[in-house]
Amino acid sequence: xxxxxxxxxxxxxxxxxxxxxxxxxxxxxxxxxxxxxxxxxxxxxxxxxxxxxxxxxxxxxxxxxxxxxxxxxxxxxxxxxxxxxxxxxxxxxxxxxxxxxxxxxxxxxxxxxxxxxxxxxxxxxxxxxxxxxxxxxxxxxxxxxxxxxxxxxxxxxxxxxxxxxxxxxxxxxx
Amino acid sequence: xxxxxxxxxxxxxxxxxxxxxxxxxxxxxxxxxxxxxxxxxxxxxxxxxxxxxxxxxxxxxxxxxxxxxxxxxxxxxxxxxxxxxxxxxxxxxxxxxxxxxxxxxxxxxxxxxxxxxxxxxxxxxxxxxxxxxxxxxxxxxxxxxxxxxxxxxxxxxxxxxxxxxxxxxxxxxxxxxxxxxxxxxxxxxxxxxxxxxxxxxxxxxxxxxxxxxxxxxxxxxxxxxxxxxxxxxxxxxxxxxxxxxxxxxxxxxxxxxxxxxxxxxxxxxxxxxxxxxxxxxxxxxxxxxxxxxxxxxxxxxxxxxxxxxxxxxx
Ligand SMILES: [Fe+2]
Numbered sequence: 001x002x003x004x005x006x007x008x009x010x011x012x013x014x015x016x017x018x019x020x021x022x023x024x025x026x027x028x029x030x031x032x033x034x035x036x037x038x039x040x041x042x043x044x045x046x047x048x049x050x051x052x053x054x055x056x057x058x059x060x061x062x063x064x065x066x067x068x069x070x071x072x073x074x075x076x077x078x079x080x081x082x083x084x085x086x087x088x089x090x091x092x093x094x095x096x097x098x099x100x101x102x103x104x105x106x107x108x109x110x111x112x113x114x115x116x117x118x119x120x121x122x123x124x125x126x127x128x129x130x131x132x133x134x135x136x137x138x139x140x141x142x143x144x145x146x147x148x149x150x151x152x153x154x155x156x157x158x159x160x161x162x163x164x165x166x167x168x169x170x171x172x173x174x
Numbered sequence: 175x176x177x178x179x180x181x182x183x184x185x186x187x188x189x190x191x192x193x194x195x196x197x198x199x200x201x202x203x204x205x206x207x208x209x210x211x212x213x214x215x216x217x218x219x220x221x222x223x224x225x226x227x228x229x230x231x232x233x234x235x236x237x238x239x240x241x242x243x244x245x246x247x248x249x250x251x252x253x254x255x256x257x258x259x260x261x262x263x264x265x266x267x268x269x270x271x272x273x274x275x276x277x278x279x280x281x282x283x284x285x286x287x288x289x290x291x292x293x294x295x296x297x298x299x300x301x302x303x304x305x306x307x308x309x310x311x312x313x314x315x316x317x318x319x320x321x322x323x324x325x326x327x328x329x330x331x332x333x334x335x336x337x338x339x340x341x342x343x344x345x346x347x348x349x350x351x352x353x354x355x356x357x358x359x360x361x362x363x364x365x366x367x368x369x370x371x372x373x374x375x376x377x378x379x380x381x382x383x384x385x386x387x388x389x390x391x392x393x394x395x396x397x398x399x400x401x402x403x404x405x406x407x408x409x410x411x412x413x414x415x416x417x418x419x420x421x422x423x424x425x426x427x428x429x430x431x432x433x434x435x436x437x438x439x440x441x442x443x444x445x446x447x448x449x450x451x452x453x454x455x456x457x458x459x460x461x462x463x464x465x466x467x468x469x470x471x472x473x474x475x476x477x478x479x480x481x482x483x484x485x486x487x488x
Contacts, residue, residue: 013329013402018373019410023329031239038238041259076371085370085411086234086327093259099188100441103374114375118439122366122377129406138407139399140384 017131020079030082032060037087040094075106176348176355181421181450183361188299189441210435211307218308223358226319229420230300230362231326242328243290248321249275256296265302271318281347304362326414335397337416341423361421363414367443376409377444390431393422430456
């Protein structure tokens with residue numbers, strides 16, 4: 001299955017910052033990652049994986065980069081290499097982590113900062129629409145001006161980290 | 175003849191299900207979310223549908239990457255809750271309506287919507303969370319459910335326009351079913367959210383509110399939203415909102431907005447909820463409420479309240 005991988009064909013949605021759209025190309029490439037994650041729905045498999053991760057992964061024909069991303073729990077890299085969040089979340093769950101936990105990890109912020117950002121209304125779309133800074137249009141909210149500064153994922157916790165009642169309702173399944 | 179008596183849309187955030195299952199609904203964070211559905215549960219109790227058609231998406235529970243149906247209609251007699259990694263949710267088994275479901279499948283396929291038919295399917299939080307929000311947590315669900323699973327995981331999902339048109343075909347199917355059934359259609363998922371990649375946490379309330387406004391008044395406008403726009407404005411996973419258009423397509427062009435609720439956040443997601451009814455139905459209810467009906471005063475008050483929501487939400 002060691003087919004040569006062609007460079008990714010640029011799609012217009014690749015201009016959305018910090019986003020890996022799970023399209024046909026990624027799905028094809030990431031089949032092994034996603035099927036590996038799917039296998040973790042069974043408790044026996046979770047145990048086998050935990051007992052010897054590299055050995056367990058061998059049955060899924062991952063590329064060396066994919067194997068490395070899984071072992072390192074590099075969630076963004078897994079997405080880039082064809083993983084899909086609903087699948088990789090099963091790996092997160094195997095480690096005892098919720099969607100929200102993984103989201104914070106992928107944004108590179110601390111759990112507290114991420115939770116505070118969400119409570120303050122989430123990450124704004126402003127400055128987060130286009131990597132290239134081009135003018136974008138929306139039927140619903142009109143067009144957004146081109147931006148000169150390159151908008152990386154906005155700083156998490158921009159909504160000022162308030163450390164008050166951040167509910168223990170931080171459920172695992174979030 | 176069967177008929178569609180209302181459309182309901184609601185987010186289906188998994189953390190909402192977890193909060194119910196872990197009995198956290200009274201905690202301030204979650205109370206803010208659940209309080210928005212109290213009136214809706216009252217409404218649903220009065221509406222007493224015979225069947226609910228629930229449009230939702232599977233999140234790698236029933237379908238992996240091995241089989242990815244764009245539209246999959248549940249025609250089974252029952253649908254067990256899926257184990258999503260934490261054990262199946264402690265909710266009742268969802269009972270189906272195989273006769274109406276098969277009738278719908280046949281009708282819409284002849285209308286050129288090539289559905290996949292599922293005679294065995296487990297259902298995940300995408301289906302059961304909105305059921306909890308609208309039906310509460312009873313021992314048995316109050317009515318049979320026809321699940322319609324839409325692929326929104328593998329790009330591209332069906333377009334907003336295609337979804338809207340499928341809604342119309344479903345309505346035609348329902349209205350050609352001989353038994354007098356009162357049917358509610360649910361659209362679920364959304365609103366703005368992104369749970370993947372460095373841009374996770376994106377919320378766009380302006381987009382969401384415009385979406386809700388147009389869902390009521392000008393749904394055709396929403397059918398022109400491209401996938402690129404959904405993902406850019408409402409987050410990569412916000413594209414789930416196409417499913418709301420199946421529900422909307424199944425209603426009259428002009429509807430009455432009975433209720434609306436919106437709050438940010440639940441976990442990573444903006445929670446949106448709306449109830450839409452045919453105008454004549456909403457008007458008849460209002461007339462009854464103001465006239466000398468024999469209904470107990472409590473119900474009249476509830477109907478009057480329902481009217482207030484209409485005004486407030488405009
Ligand atoms: Fe979903």
